[in-house]
Amino acid sequence: MTSALPVSIEEEQEQAKLNAEASYMAQVVVWNVKMILTARNLSQASLASALGIKRASMSKKLKGEIAWSLEDLVKAAMSLETTPQKLMDDSLMREMLFNGVQNEKAAGGNTRPRLFVESVPSVGLEPTLRRF
Known part of the structure; x- marks a missing residue:
């Protein structure tokens, strides 16, 4: 039985930093894939x-519950007619998030990103969800 070697605080901090960067890149890939699917009106099923x-x-x-492998990244890029590098590019995501344009989860569980959609106030003419 082997015992774990003591880990310094610096090593722990470096590992935490690496984990945070990997998690961020996974979020970037998911965000970019969702944006391309939405822009091209493609479904999750087709991808x-x-x-x-x-x-x-x-x-x-797309919820971040399963990690993207390199193979998945390459196949997705080919299917979406882009490159793996573009799927990993965070520039558009940072620009939109820093400018306050954030996508919220739509009603009914639809998690496809909605570009530049502002909410419209209710005027009382919306259909009800009651069944008669």
């Missing part, structure tokens, strides 16, 4: 098919 996975697994990837 799942291109990656050779089930739609449920694609959904989990």
